[in-house]
Amino acid sequence: VTSRLFGRMLKLRLIDDAVEVRTIAPAVERVSKPLLCLGDDADRIRGHHPDSSPDTNIARLRGDPIRQRESRAYLLQDVVIADGTLMTRRACTAITDAPRRSILPRSPVRLREGAFCSTYVTERYFAHWLQDGLSHELWALDRGVRPLVLPTPATRIHEQGYRSIVRLEATHVVHARVDRLWYLEDHELSDDRIARMKRVRDRLRSAVPQDGPSHVFLSRGSTGRGRVLANEAEVHTALRKRGFALLTPETSTPAE
Numbered sequence: 001v002t003s004r005l006f007g008r009m010l011k012l013r014l015i016d017d018a019v020e021v022r023t024i025a026p027a028v029e030r031v032s033k034p035l036l037c038l039g040d041d042a043d044r045i046r047g048h049h050p051d052s053s054p055d056t057n058i059a060r061l062r063g064d065p066i067r068q069r070e071s072r073a074y075l076l077q078d079v080v081i082a083d084g085t086l087m088t089r090r091a092c093t094a095i096t097d098a099p100r101r102s103i104l105p106r107s108p109v110r111l112r113e114g115a116f117c118s119t120y121v122t123e124r125y126f127a128h129w130l131q132d133g134l135s136h137e138l139w140a141l142d143r144g145v146r147p148l149v150l151p152t153p154a155t156r157i158h159e160q161g162y163r164s165i166v167r168l169e170a171t172h173v174v175h176a177r178v179d180r181l182w183y184l185e186d187h188e189l190s191d192d193r194i195a196r197m198k199r200v201r202d203r204l205r206s207a208v209p210q211d212g213p214s215h216v217f218l219s220r221g222s223t224g225r226g227r228v229l230a231n232e233a234e235v236h237t238a239l240r241k242r243g244f245a246l247l248t249p250e251t252s253t254p255a256e
Helices: 002-010 054-062 126-142 159-166 191-207 232-241
Strands: 020-025 028-031 065-068 071-082 085-087 092-094 109-116 147-149 175-185 216-218 245-247
Touching (some): 054 065, 126 159, 126 175, 147 175, 216 232
Parallel strands (some): 109 147
Antiparallel strands (some): 028 065, 071 085
16 A cells, blocks of 8 residues: 555655665667668558657667667565565556455565566567566576566466576566565666577577578467468468478477
């Protein structure tokens, strides 16, 4: 109750309650490779993802320099994790859209220290979980801190398979009280995060054989966001004739 009231009245964020702030990586400018497209394709864009910045998107498409902000880790004390929400005494933030109870039980799991490695996007998009979430967990493990994550969403059917391949495990938290919790703002493409993402990739590559097909088409299937090709069957037929292997991830295991 206090975290919700103070958060609304004083407009406090979780990071405003931090007792320590560490810089994970400094700000840096990066240049994206320009979009591969027909001459007027970029000018025909009419909309952008609601979680993105249109100006930044257009700059990326043009190959303009993009400033990546500083990445930070915030140490919070006496944090409650429940119903997809983080709560300090004076602030709260919802990570997921899960229903939130008005009254919580008095017996949460008690943890001394951990690093919270779930984010708004890792809980919604598999690619972000694979890239962001696992690289956050490496940051925690590198510092000897337990990675804490929210329960696996029903749509993330491949999580445990990928965890087995990359040999990364985290503590899934439903309701806990954490004495010392590191809260990460680590979504920028810093040198430090790039290095951790490469380590995840190296773990994946070292665990699978290198004798697969040279050309693969990934079908989105029906479990992700609805962006199925209108003429996907014809595309499949054309690619098979050109020697492509066709893969539908939702019907395959991560190892496959």
